[in-house]
Amino acid sequence: MSKRAISFNLNGESVDAMVEDRELLVHVLREQLNKTGTHIGCETSHCGVCTVDLDGESVKSCTILAVQVAGRSVMSVEGLKDQSGLHAVQQAFIDEHGLQCGFCTTGMLMRAYRFLKENPDPSEEEIRWGMSGNLCRCTGYQNIIKAVQSAAKKLKNVEQTA
Amino acid sequence: MIPGAFEFHAVNTVQEALKLLNAHEDAKIIAGGHSLLPMMKLRFAEPTHLIDINGIPSLKGITEEGDSLHIGAMTNENELIRSELLQRRCPLLVEVAKLIADPQIRNRGTIGGDIAHGDPGNDHPAVMMALDAEFVIQSEQGERVVPANGFFLGTYWTGLEDGELISSIRVPAFSADTGFGFHKLKRKTGDFATAAATVVLRLQGDRVEHIRIAMTNVGPCAFRAEAAERILLGNSPSDALIEEAALAVQSACEPVKDLSGDEEYKAAMAAEMMRRALHDALQTAGATA
Numbered sequence: 001m002s003k004r005a006i007s008f009n010l011n012g013e014s015v016d017a018m019v020e021d022r023e024l025l026v027h028v029l030r031e032q033l034n035k036t037g038t039h040i041g042c043e044t045s046h047c048g049v050c051t052v053d054l055d056g057e058s059v060k061s062c063t064i065l066a067v068q069v070a071g072r073s074v075m076s077v078e079g080l081k082d083q084s085g086l087h088a089v090q091q092a093f094i095d096e097h098g099l100q101c102g103f104c105t106t107g108m109l110m111r112a113y114r115f116l117k118e119n120p121d122p123s124e125e126e127i128r129w130g131m132s133g134n135l136c137r138c139t140g141y142q143n144i145i146k147a148v149q150s151a152a153k154k155l156k157n158v159e160q161t162a
Numbered sequence: 163m164i165p166g167a168f169e170f171h172a173v174n175t176v177q178e179a180l181k182l183l184n185a186h187e188d189a190k191i192i193a194g195g196h197s198l199l200p201m202m203k204l205r206f207a208e209p210t211h212l213i214d215i216n217g218i219p220s221l222k223g224i225t226e227e228g229d230s231l232h233i234g235a236m237t238n239e240n241e242l243i244r245s246e247l248l249q250r251r252c253p254l255l256v257e258v259a260k261l262i263a264d265p266q267i268r269n270r271g272t273i274g275g276d277i278a279h280g281d282p283g284n285d286h287p288a289v290m291m292a293l294d295a296e297f298v299i300q301s302e303q304g305e306r307v308v309p310a311n312g313f314f315l316g317t318y319w320t321g322l323e324d325g326e327l328i329s330s331i332r333v334p335a336f337s338a339d340t341g342f343g344f345h346k347l348k349r350k351t352g353d354f355a356t357a358a359a360t361v362v363l364r365l366q367g368d369r370v371e372h373i374r375i376a377m378t379n380v381g382p383c384a385f386r387a388e389a390a391e392r393i394l395l396g397n398s399p400s401d402a403l404i405e406e407a408a409l410a411v412q413s414a415c416e417p418v419k420d421l422s423g424d425e426e427y428k429a430a431m432a433a434e435m436m437r438r439a440l441h442d443a444l445q446t447a448g449a450t451a
Contacts, residue, residue, distance in 0.1 A: 021169060021212070022164055022165045022168060024199075027164070043163045048266060060270075068214060111265070131265075133266040
């Protein structure tokens with residue numbers, strides 16, 4: 001089967017890949033670009049574990065073709081931390097014990113990151129609505145909500161002191 | 163899971179999309195892809211060519227043309243939710259979009275895709291019927307405009323012909339006295355409706371002057387509960403009459419038994435969703451109860 005060359009921006013760097021038209025973004029991220037932080041769960045766009053940012057919006061990478069991101073910007077969980085260390089949402093999931101088995105965590109982190117940009121000062125109900133596309137089969141939702149609340153507070157403090 | 167083999171085409175104009183659609187047998191338009199790609203993974207759909215219309219700017223956005231709202235077919239659910247224009251002139255659509263799927267999927271799923279797909283579980287078809295919306299359909303032969311009422315023919319079966327695509331949706335804007343209600347029962351976020359009901363009405367004094375009742379996922383496709391509409395039309399909606407209409411909805415349903423319930427349960431829930439939607443519609447229309 002013929003492949004085509006695509007280029008896109010991944011976590012701030014330009015990357016190239018040779019892909020079949022039918023290849024999904026999540027497979028190319030994991031298998032060609034070795035970014036295995038993006039997990040594969042249900043593969044039917046229900047569970048949210050494959051959530052990444054596409055041009056500043058949360059999407060499920062199991063239901064986007066790799067060819068569809070040509071020329072666009074993707075951010076995966078590997079792009080969250082910077083030189084100063086973990087991102088506030090990552091630290092908050094540690095502090096609040098927002099994970100049990102950890103399988104859903106990378107999707108939760110990516111959705112929480114984008115959600116807090118969309119709504120920096122959310123109520124608990126808004127967090128539950130904003131995070132509703134991500135499932136945790138350990139059902140550790142309480143601490144996930146707490147982690148998002150904690151990250152929101154931290155990010156707001158950073159903004160105020162900056 | 164990976165879809166079967168196909169050739170992918172990204173296009174920038176409607177003309178290009180139509181040309182490709184005509185040139186290839188078994189070509190499919192891909193909009194948000196959140197119905198089509200899962201079906202392709204399961205081999206329920208095996209198009210040989212996929213035409214991606216996400217890059218066509220003219221298919222996006224919402225404008226106001228007098229008393230008509232024109233919604234580009236590729237406008238996604240989150241864009242409907244964020245639209246100040248819809249909030250002002252057709253808040254029903256905002257409420258409906260909020261209950262569709264989840265935040266990530268609402269960034270991809272489009273109103274046109276939801277309508278064209280023909281899945282009885284999709285929410286926009288019944289809402290379009292309740293709104294008396296019209297669909298603008300393009301083909302290489304030109305443009306035609308068809309009413310939503312009559313467009314939905316069966317499961318995965320609509321009035322869309324080979325070689326056609328929906329480019330926009332025209333919705334009559336609400337007036338200050340339009341009443342509306344939408345209620346959807348679902349087991350969890352992201353699920354399709356077990357049953358949903360949309361009611362749009364206007365009152366003249368305490369009498370129902372105009373009413374549309376449309377149902378989701380309790381038949382082979384979205385449908386109007388016309389018997390229930392007739393019971394209420396021209397009358398003052400007393401409790402007894404509302405009960406009569408709810409029973410008419412219940413007997414009009416032909417749901418399919420599945421994990422979310424059997425036929426009897428779903429029909430009863432459809433009637434309950436209609437009662438609640440009607441209650442909201444009467445309230446927003448300013449009925450003095």
